[in-house]
Amino acid sequence: MITMKDIIREGHPTLRKVAEEVAFPLAQKDIELGEEMMTFLKNSQDPEKAEELQLRGGVGLAAPQLDISKRIIAVHVPSGDLENPEPVLSAVMYNPKIISHSVQDACLSDGEGCLSVDREVPGYVVRHSRITLTYYDAAGEKQKKRLKNYEAIVVQHEIDHLNGIMFYDHINADNPYSLKDGVLVIE
Template sequence: MDDFVRENDPALRKVAREISVPFAKEHRELLQEMRTFLLNSQDTTLCKRYELRRGVGLAAPQLGKSVQLLTIYTSDEEGNQVDLQLANPKIVKQSEELIYLASGEGCLSVNRPVYGLVPRSATIEVEASIQSGKAFRGTFEGFTSIVLQHEIDHLQGILFYDRINKENPFHLLGNPCAKPVRDLQ
């Protein structure tokens, strides 16, 4: 997990291909490695030892794998653990209400600060597949919604800063009433 594809790599701008379910062995192993990286990146001791940047989500294209796989490991606003490994995720519903991270978003593939607000839907409904091949449908709000939208964007060849208002990075496009949510701590 040392070699993240960096933002200037054309691989990050491609639409990833869907995979078949249940997951092939290589996809199960890739997701497990991705999840392990996220867990390790949230452990202060391991972060220092291995010089890891903290992450809460990861998409396969960030590792040079152009397949529709993502994993997130974070907590929601109530402190509940959110641990998902999804294939072929699609946002099937989204709220008109917008939210953003007050400090802006970051990305493991973007190794520099990028300033500006990234408007995201406050609530999304996602359909996907899980490793067993079963269909998954879930509704997500707040921070978890932002993380999922960020990772699903990676699967579509979109980087978070593509969504920042180019003329005025701290002005939200489309909805000046968007509200901030908690930032990653």
């Protein structure tokens, strides 16, 4: 079971490397890794399990954060709706690739956080507001998804990890809260 002690922190060289694509058919260990990453996210969002296992809440996790330089991400974005608790996005993605994106940019009003970063990093992290991506699932089936706003931002954050990019690399160092006209600020 993945816990916080398995997650490497900023400064570790693996977080700055470009991860390797995974080969298909997937090795059993890569399938199990994806399942364990998803279990971590679900546990981190369950208040009782998170407290018991001392997990920080997360909606995404990339294999490089576990010191495994492979192009594997897991995302589990809850709906936040108690009436309809089905997650709005829940997938393990192998070799995810953004194939197109919107001209419009977006950012989260509260900035971004990361399980590999143990400090607050103030500022807007500007990303594309809409993306289309392809990836493979554990069965080796190619998937294509269109995402917008929060879900698009989560996936871009995780794909950045596969490319050795940290979220704060996107923050304007001179003026962390400056935005160009037209950037959508998501509450």
